[in-house]
Amino acid sequence: MENQTNIGDQNTQQIGQNQTSNLTASSRRRKINPWMFSAMILFAVLLFGGFYTFYTLNKKIDKLTLGKNETEDIVTGKLRVKFKPNADIKIASDQLSLMDLQLPSDVLKIKTTLFATPSRIGGQLYGRKLSTDSKILNVDYTYTDEQLGKYKERIREDTAYLWVTFRTPLSWFEEDEWLHANYPDLVDVAKKQIGSSTVEIAVVNIESGQESFGNRTNPWYEALSTELNVPSGKETDFQNKLKTLDLFESVELIQRYRGGPGPICLDSQAKISTPQGEVLIKDVVIGTPVWTTNDTGEPVAGTVQQVSHSLVPADFRIAHILLADGKELSASSGHPLGDGRLVGQIKDSDYIAGVKVIKVESKLYNQHYTYDILPSGGTGEYWANGILLKSTLKSY
Known part of the structure; x- marks a missing residue:
């Protein structure tokens, strides 16, 4: 009996020692190295700062002055702008690589990608500031002698560079910028009202390989099909015809449009x-x-x-x-x-x-x-x- 008591005391002592050892080990494990803690804090600060800097660079776009019609949507460096007729608009960005300027279909339909005097900053392609500060009357696509000379050089690149002009009532040529567009996968044509003005549009779209192109009920579709010698209703043939056009011919598909009761131009036989x-x-x-x-x-x-x-x-x-x-x-x-x-x-x-x-x-x-x-x-x-x-x- 005495031996059993001694053995029991020894077991109790051993258990106590084990518990003490476990507590000591646990305390040792819970002790945090101050250098490791500092490194974790520094890493968190750097991570937050990096995300904030990236967000700031991509968000560095001046506030759009569109009044109650203002809509701003930033998606991976792209700026989507929607505004209604005669809205005051100011667009400015010196950190924007691509700008997708899209007007709602009830105003007029333009979808392009703008490059404004590209320059490289930290390996990224950015455009210079694009700005027009007035009421938009309409938009105009023209091309000058200098730009025309670059078209043929870019045929193999499957790319055309056109000149986009933002027109306002204050000046016919308020702001000029480069327009970059893959030629010509599709042509969107629309006739919409802006106030008392009628605007005719034919824009070469940049979306390569898109299945659908434009509105088949559009009154201009048949006219363009006829001009390209494509049977009416043959959408696939029409699309293929557009894809095989020479680059200079694609430039000819870029139409001029302006405010007023209709096109202000001359007969083709003048x-x-x-x-x-x-x-x-x-x-x-x-x-x-x-x-x-x-x-x-x-x-x-x-x-x-x-x-x-x-x-x-x-x-x-x-x-x-x-x-x-x-x-x-x-x-x-x-x-x-x-x-x-x-x-x-x-x-x-x-x-x-x-x-x-x-x-x-x-x-x-x-x-x-x-x-x-x-x-x-x-x-x-x-x-x-x-x-x-x-x-x-x-x-x-």
């Missing part, structure tokens, strides 16, 4: 006076020699700086003017004459450059496009069918 003789306006290209005027109204030789053509609706009408000397002119009612009057303001028995107007009539236009050009020099004037006109591509 003959432009050049030092080499008369040339159909639809055949004029950037760099074509052309007769224009100087500041004193004297004829001088110049060159074409911009060309433009606008898709017109099926029911579009133009004014046809017949002069006593046999000259004729067919143009939209909003096109300005050399003296500043609009074609639509001319009436029978009026005079144009001293020649009596015999007859003015409105005719249904049976072509798909109207045309305009901008000559070099300060006046923007040129002769069509022997009648002096002002270009609608110049701000007066």
Whole structure:
């Protein structure tokens, strides 16, 4: 019995020692190394700082001034902007690599990717600040001699660089930026109302390999199909035709549009006076020699700086003017004459450059496009069918 008691005491002592050892080991395990703790804190700070810096760089976009219509959505460096007609808008960014400017379909439909004078910062491609601070009237796609020379060089890259101009009531050419677009996977065409203005749009979309393209109920679709010699309703054929177009032809699909009751341009058969003789306006290209005027109204030789053509609706009408000397002119009612009057303001028995107007009539236009050009020099004037006109591509 005594031996059993001793053994029990020994076991009790052993258990006590084990518990003490376990508590000591547990305390030892719970003791945190101060250096490790400091390293963990530093790592957390650096991690938070890195995420904050990344967020700040991608969020470094000035507040959009859109009033109650303001919508801002930042997604992986892309800026999506939605605004309603005549909304004040200011877009500014010097840390934005790509900007997706998308207007809602009830206003007008544009979807492009903008590169503004690209530069490399830390291995990333960023654009310079894009800014326009006024009420948007419409948007215009044009191309100049310098830009046109770059098109053919980029055919193999499957890329076209166009010039996008934000137009405002304060200035015809408020802001110019590069437009980068894969040519031409699809063409979106729309006719929408902005206030009292009508805008016609044909935009080469950048989304490569997209199955659907545009709205089949769109009134412009059939006109474009006809222009490309594609049977109406053959969507796949139409898409394939667009994909096989030469790059220069794809540029021709970029339409000009502006505010007003419709396209403000000339009949495709208008003959432009050049030092080499008369040339159909639809055949004029950037760099074509052309007769224009100087500041004193004297004829001088110049060159074409911009060309433009606008898709017109099926029911579009133009004014046809017949002069006593046999000259004729067919143009939209909003096109300005050399003296500043609009074609639509001319009436029978009026005079144009001293020649009596015999007859003015409105005719249904049976072509798909109207045309305009901008000559070099300060006046923007040129002769069509022997009648002096002002270009609608110049701000007066």
